[in-house]
Amino acid sequence: MTRVFHIAVKDFKILIRDKAAFLIMLGMPLVLIFILGSALGGVGESESIDIPVAIVSVDSGEQGDVFADAIADVEELQDVFNLAVRDDLAAVRAEVERGDLTAALVIPEGFTAALEAGEPVQLEVLQDPGSEMTAGIWAGVARAAAANLSAGQIMRITAEGLLAEAGVTPGAVGDQGTGDGQVAFDAVTIEQVEVEQEKQVSMIDYYAAGQTGLFLLFGAMFGAFGFVKERREQTLARVLATPASKTEVVAGKSLGIFAVGAAQFFVLFFGTRYLFGVDWGPTPGGIVLIGLAEVFAATGLAMTLSALGRSERAIGGIGPTVIMLFAALGGAMIPVEMMPSWIVPLQSVTPVYWAMGAFLDLMRGEAFGTALAPFAAIVALGAAMFAFGLWRLKYE
Amino acid sequence: MADIVEVRGLVKRFGELTAVDRVDFTIAEGEMFGLLGPNGAGKTTTISMISCLLEPTEGEITVAGHSIREQQTALKRTLGVVPQEIALYPTLSAAENLAFWGRMYGLSGAKLKSAVEEALELAGLADRSKERVEKYSGGMKRRINIAAGILHKPKVLLMDEPTVGIDPQSRNHILETVKDLNDSGMTVLYTSHYMEEVEYLCDRIAIMDHGRIIAIGTLNELRDVVGGMDVISVSVGEVSEGVLAAVGAINGVKGVNRSEGTMEVLTPGSGSILGKLVATLESEGAHVTSVTVTEPNLESVFLHLTGKSLRD
Ligand SMILES: Nc1ncnc2c1ncn2[C@@H]1O[C@H](COP(=O)(O)OP(=O)(O)OP(=O)(O)O)[C@@H](O)[C@H]1O
Ligand SMILES: [Mg+2]
Numbered sequence: 274m275t276r277v278f279h280i281a282v283k284d285f286k287i288l289i290r291d292k293a294a295f296l297i298m299l300g301m302p303l304v305l306i307f308i309l310g311s312a313l314g315g316v317g318e319s320e321s322i323d324i325p326v327a328i329v330s331v332d333s334g335e336q337g338d339v340f341a342d343a344i345a346d347v348e349e350l351q352d353v354f355n356l357a358v359r360d361d362l363a364a365v366r367a368e369v370e371r372g373d374l375t376a377a378l379v380i381p382e383g384f385t386a387a388l389e390a391g392e393p394v395q396l397e398v399l400q401d402p403g404s405e406m407t408a409g410i411w412a413g414v415a416r417a418a419a420a421n422l423s424a425g426q427i428m429r430i431t432a433e434g435l436l437a438e439a440g441v442t443p444g445a446v447g448d449q450g451t452g453d454g455q456v457a458f459d460a461v462t463i464e465q466v467e468v469e470q471e472k473q474v475s476m477i478d479y480y481a482a483g484q485t486g487l488f489l490l491f492g493a494m495f496g497a498f499g500f501v502k503e504r505r506e507q508t509l510a511r512v513l514a515t516p517a518s519k520t521e522v523v524a525g526k527s528l529g530i531f532a533v534g535a536a537q538f539f540v541l542f543f544g545t546r547y548l549f550g551v552d553w554g555p556t557p558g559g560i561v562l563i564g565l566a567e568v569f570a571a572t573g574l575a576m577t578l579s580a581l582g583r584s585e586r587a588i589g590g591i592g593p594t595v596i597m598l599f600a601a602l603g604g605a606m607i608p609v610e611m612m613p614s615w616i617v618p619l620q621s622v623t624p625v626y627w628a629m630g631a632f633l634d635l636m637r638g639e640a641f642g643t644a645l646a647p648f649a650a651i652v653a654l655g656a657a658m659f660a661f662g663l664w665r666l667k668y669e
Numbered sequence: 670m671a672d673i674v675e676v677r678g679l680v681k682r683f684g685e686l687t688a689v690d691r692v693d694f695t696i697a698e699g700e701m702f703g704l705l706g707p708n709g710a711g712k713t714t715t716i717s718m719i720s721c722l723l724e725p726t727e728g729e730i731t732v733a734g735h736s737i738r739e740q741q742t743a744l745k746r747t748l749g750v751v752p753q754e755i756a757l758y759p760t761l762s763a764a765e766n767l768a769f770w771g772r773m774y775g776l777s778g779a780k781l782k783s784a785v786e787e788a789l790e791l792a793g794l795a796d797r798s799k800e801r802v803e804k805y806s807g808g809m810k811r812r813i814n815i816a817a818g819i820l821h822k823p824k825v826l827l828m829d830e831p832t833v834g835i836d837p838q839s840r841n842h843i844l845e846t847v848k849d850l851n852d853s854g855m856t857v858l859y860t861s862h863y864m865e866e867v868e869y870l871c872d873r874i875a876i877m878d879h880g881r882i883i884a885i886g887t888l889n890e891l892r893d894v895v896g897g898m899d900v901i902s903v904s905v906g907e908v909s910e911g912v913l914a915a916v917g918a919i920n921g922v923k924g925v926n927r928s929e930g931t932m933e934v935l936t937p938g939s940g941s942i943l944g945k946l947v948a949t950l951e952s953e954g955a956h957v958t959s960v961t962v963t964e965p966n967l968e969s970v971f972l973h974l975t976g977k978s979l980r981d
């Protein structure tokens with residue numbers, strides 16, 4: 274057993290001294306996450322999107338202004354919206370038409386009076402036709418707020434609902450129509466706002482998950498390089514001429530590959546988190562579980578590649594092809610929802626698919642338990658690749 | 670002394686090719702045994718089977734009583750192997766390499782540390798032990814390659830052409846090291862295609878060609894194979910096939926071979942053919958600069974048994 278450990282330590286040392294491996298396994302994913310993440314959705318400001326909106330009260334009573342101010346005071350809303358309380362309806366309307374404002378909530382004349390009389394009130398949402406989605410969210414805010422005007426803390430609920438809704442597709446918000454949206458006060462129920470508890474996964478988060486899922490597999494290529502190199506340079510034969518058995522050699526080398534992959538995973542996990550502010554969600558334990566499962570799959574793939582390729586050249590050809598195919602099919606490059614349906618049955622054979630799914634679910638705040646099925650799938654795929662490699666492996 | 674290595678009826682076939690063909694030999698404990706043969710003779714294949722890397726097609730090997738069929742781990746524990754190729758990790762330092770190989774043989778702690786230091790001392794590289802092996806010269810790599818095979822003080826050391834492709838200085842260092850190890854009681858199987866090395870080092874020698882052992886014995890016993898024959902070395906310029914054939918046809922010539930401007934002729938009586946030899950050479954247009962008659966060596970033995978030169 275100690276031989277297994279010493280072989281693993283030796284391989285770990287050799288791999289971390291390999292500059293090419295270092296660059297590809299750590300440098301490339303970090304650079305890609307940064308570039309893709311910041312090109313397609315701001316780095317470091319994933320929480321403050323700053324959509325310009327306005328609240329206008331034309332109510333002659335007091336409640337109109339109180340309502341407007343109450344909404345404007347909600348901190349969570351300020352994170353997302355650049356929110357202004359205005360009083361010139363005509364000017365606001367013009368700005369919405371020009372697109373300077375994405376949407377505006379109009380509190381009508383007679384708002385206070387209607388509330389006091391317990392009669393229905395209509396709030397009007399003005400929206401930029403080009404920004405249906407954000408305007409829809411804004412309409413949701415209005416609905417939620419209006420549904421329970423009496424309690425101040427309800428604003429908080431609204432705001433949380435709003436943040437949840439940021440992940441919702443435009444259609445889900447519903448009935449604001451085009452152009453000026455009319456929201457019937459009493460026809461609104463609060464559930465509509467709380468439809469989905471999903472948190473939005475920002476671009477940088479998505480790419481952190483995708484590139485991590487992709488680049489963890491590159492450990493397989495370098496692991497296989499190591500095997501072929503030992504075979505070619507005869508150090509493998511030399512180890513086998515010592516009292517070490519084939520089982521010990523395979524176990525030691527696999528453990529070395531796994532250790533390097535695990536180190537890579539933790540660097541990517543903490544690196545993306547602290548350098549780029551990637552939000553891996555509230556269940557880091559689940560992320561680590563999935564990450565290490567994928568490292569195991571990479572170890573299995575290393576065995577398969579070692580068995581298939583006789584030379585580094587061969588593995589340098591097969592390795593990246595397989596890895597890229599796994600990654601593309603698995604949704605590490607474009608989201609799986611955007612792929613044609615005939616691909617779906619193929620996806621379950623790639624560990625990246627399971628890893629990506631679990632990473633994104635955990636990022637959206639789902640519980641640890643959701644990671645278990647993908648974990649099992651990844652481990653099973655890894656074990657299959659490992660077994661295949663072991664079966665076909667040549668030692669000389 | 671008891672035999673520590675026994676090889677019986679060893680055969681290895683690679684498809685059509687019989688790389689090792691019914692080889693038998695034994696090595697006594699503490700002996701320095703030489704395996705001499707040209708390229709492709711089957712030396713490495715034989716060593717690979719002794720060290721359990723290749724499974725024999727036929728035959729049996731035991732080392733210190735352990736059979737390669739049933740007690741591989743125990744057998745491998747008694748061995749030290751110095752492979753023909755430099756089998757080291759280039760991006761690890763010499764000390765790291767040695768420590769790794771020591772650990773594979775079960776060394777650890779203070780024992781490992783002192784073994785590594787001793788091996789570095791022996792290789793004459795103690796002062797450069799922290800450098801990566803890839804930065805070493807060829808000769809230095811060879812020395813570490815040997816050190817990695819002996820640091821656990823094996824009972825039996827298998828050395829496969831340990832001096833190939835190195836400078837004379839490193840070569841002498843290696844030869845002296847091997848002699849010291851053997852003097853200290855280690856049994857050594859030394860493989861080479863340099864007959865001078867084998868003549869200098871070995872107590873007993875097996876000469877191998879085309880997978881077979883064609884002669885085996887002490888140096889003197891092997892010299893007796895060529896009996897009272899002499900070797901005539903002739904320095905000539907170019908030696909054509911025609912010249913070679915003409916000389917070979919002289920009555921009383923038992924073998925001819927050429928190597929870089931020298932022609933060696935094996936004959937039972939040098940006096941009777943010397944005149945004829947020179948005359949033949951001149952008539953064939955070869956320019957003779959000197960003629961020496963020498964005692965037979967392993968080269969002559971090989972020449973006598975195979976009709977060809979050991980090194981070509
Ligand atoms: N794995 C193999 N597969 C097929 N043929 C092999 C294999 N290994 C060796 N041979 C062949 O067996 C023969 C003996 O090779 P071997 O390496 O044992 O010779 P050697 O005496 O060590 O030669 P050298 O002095 O060149 O090292 C050669 O003809 C070689 O081509
Ligand atoms: Mg050889």
